[in-house]
Amino acid sequence: MSTELPSAATSAVDLPQLSRSLRPAAKPPVRIVHLGLGAFHRSHQAWYTHQAGDAADWGIAAFTGRRPDAALALAEQDGLYTVVERADGGDSFTVVSSIVEAVDGADMQRLAELIAAPATAVVTLTITEAAYRLGADGKLDRTAADVVADLALLEAGNGTPTTPLGRLVLALAARRTAGSGPLAVVCCDNLSNNGTVAHNALVGMAGAWDESVAEWIDATISFVSTSVDRITPRTTEADLAAVEAGCGYRDNFPVVAEPFTNWVLSGDFPAGRPHWEDAGAVFVDVIEPYENRKLWLLNGAHSLLAYAGQLRGHSTVAQALADPVCLGAVEAFWDEAQANLAGAEGAAADLQIPAYRAALLARFSNARIAHHLAQIAMDGSTKLRMRAVPVLRAERAAGRSGAAAALMIAAWMDYSAAVAEVRDPLADGVAAANRLSGAERIQALLELVDPVLAADGGVVDLVEGLCGTFGKRSVSR
Numbered sequence: 160m161s162t163e164l165p166s167a168a169t170s171a172v173d174l175p176q177l178s179r180s181l182r183p184a185a186k187p188p189v190r191i192v193h194l195g196l197g198a199f200h201r202s203h204q205a206w207y208t209h210q211a212g213d214a215a216d217w218g219i220a221a222f223t224g225r226r227p228d229a230a231l232a233l234a235e236q237d238g239l240y241t242v243v244e245r246a247d248g249g250d251s252f253t254v255v256s257s258i259v260e261a262v263d264g265a266d267m268q269r270l271a272e273l274i275a276a277p278a279t280a281v282v283t284l285t286i287t288e289a290a291y292r293l294g295a296d297g298k299l300d301r302t303a304a305d306v307v308a309d310l311a312l313l314e315a316g317n318g319t320p321t322t323p324l325g326r327l328v329l330a331l332a333a334r335r336t337a338g339s340g341p342l343a344v345v346c347c348d349n350l351s352n353n354g355t356v357a358h359n360a361l362v363g364m365a366g367a368w369d370e371s372v373a374e375w376i377d378a379t380i381s382f383v384s385t386s387v388d389r390i391t392p393r394t395t396e397a398d399l400a401a402v403e404a405g406c407g408y409r410d411n412f413p414v415v416a417e418p419f420t421n422w423v424l425s426g427d428f429p430a431g432r433p434h435w436e437d438a439g440a441v442f443v444d445v446i447e448p449y450e451n452r453k454l455w456l457l458n459g460a461h462s463l464l465a466y467a468g469q470l471r472g473h474s475t476v477a478q479a480l481a482d483p484v485c486l487g488a489v490e491a492f493w494d495e496a497q498a499n500l501a502g503a504e505g506a507a508a509d510l511q512i513p514a515y516r517a518a519l520l521a522r523f524s525n526a527r528i529a530h531h532l533a534q535i536a537m538d539g540s541t542k543l544r545m546r547a548v549p550v551l552r553a554e555r556a557a558g559r560s561g562a563a564a565a566l567m568i569a570a571w572m573d574y575s576a577a578v579a580e581v582r583d584p585l586a587d588g589v590a591a592a593n594r595l596s597g598a599e600r601i602q603a604l605l606e607l608v609d610p611v612l613a614a615d616g617g618v619v620d621l622v623e624g625l626c627g628t629f630g631k632r633s634v635s636r
């Protein structure tokens with residue numbers, strides 16, 4: 160389904176004023192609940208749902224995370240917004256109408272009502288990698304301050320949880336009470352085995368509160384794993400002006416994305432789902448090779464560029480990639496990753512790695528997309544576990560050094576010491592480790608990312624030797 164846009168010649172009215180002509184006659188009923196209403200949800204899952212042939216049957220109620228801002232801005236526009244697809248050669252515009260309700264994440268009552276409703280079939284999540292609150296051992300970190308606080312609220316039976324996990328557990332408990340049966344939780348965060356991660360985090364949180372809720376979730380809810388991909392930088396004032404110039408109306412909340420998009424899913428949808436295939440989504444039995452290809456090659460290169468690039472004075476992905484030192488580090492990391500992708504289980508899947516690498520170079524070099532390295536750099540301790548650790552471990556297991564993967568970790572360490580404020584769920588631990596020196600410091604930082612690697616003296620030496628590769632200039636955000 161594509162929405163007709165007014166011509167550029169139209170005088171600049173607001174999107175809300177146009178909403179009656181742009182909205183389909185009746186809004187689709189809410190059958191999808193989303194947690195984490197941000198730019199990526201709007202450029203990806205909401206965009207796929209909008210393009211599905213049965214879009215008229217599938218409305219999304221999208222809840223924000225910490226702040227209500229996105230819900231307020233979107234509600235002003237009746238849920239409508241423009242996706243700007245920004246190619247090297249120019250922009251194209253689509254008004255997306257799949258979000259029918261935009262809600263403040265703190266509105267626990269509405270979340271519980273909607274999750275408990277029999278019509279709700281799918282819950283999608285983009286709550287960030289760090290929000291699953293998994294420790295380096297892969298289990299829910301029950302000592303994390305916000306997890307402790309939410310468990311106390313759940314126990315007391317009043318108050319609104321602040322973590323997405325706490326909110327979703329409470330809402331799923333309402334579905335159980337209502338007898339509304341199974342639905343699918345679809346994790347769209349960049350984690351390996353993200354369906355299993357979501358399962359473990361939710362069942363872990365529920366079990367720490369009420370074992371019977373945990374058992375019900377485990378037996379009733381389907382957890383779908385997905386690999387999601389679409390580069391979506393932060394929207395700027397200039398983007399608002401571009402929409403106005405290109406479309407002739409004022410959209411106060413557009414989203415900009417690259418033209419490329421990809422969604423691979425694996426798992427059951429016991430209560431149905433939209434026909435996302437119409438927009439190019441792919442359903443597979445074994446997702447691991449696709450996940451690893453994306454997490455290692457795309458996200459791994461992103462993290463390497465984020466740390467190395469900022470240490471070398473760059474601000475965006477395209478700028479860092481144009482620096483031969485950064486590009487060389489990325490290519491070396493890709494060689495290591497590729498050696499382990501090719502040998503991975505499910506290698507029969509045609510991963511077309513050389514073409515995938517070439518396409519990534521083109522996507523990263525899209526100079527019209529200002530993808531800021533500072534945005535990618537946050538939550539490093541969590542991201543490195545998915546992006547550097549598996550490659551480093553696989554290289555060591557194969558008897559090789561893993562120096563290129565280790566360099567990503569070393570760059571993160573240098574960056575963490577150079578930046579004024581590290582934005583990371585383990586920021587206190589990072590700061591404490593950075594007060595140490597020499598091998599002790601390296602080991603303490605490594606411990607936050609992967610205790611197994613931290614216990615390997617050879618890895619500690621390797622990483623220590625690589626620190627300083629990109630210089631030690633201070634990084635301003």
Ligand code: CS2
Binds near residue numbers: 458
């Ligand atoms: C990025 C991702 O911020 C980050 O960590 O690596 O958001 C990346 O842009 C997306 O996964 C692309 O699909």
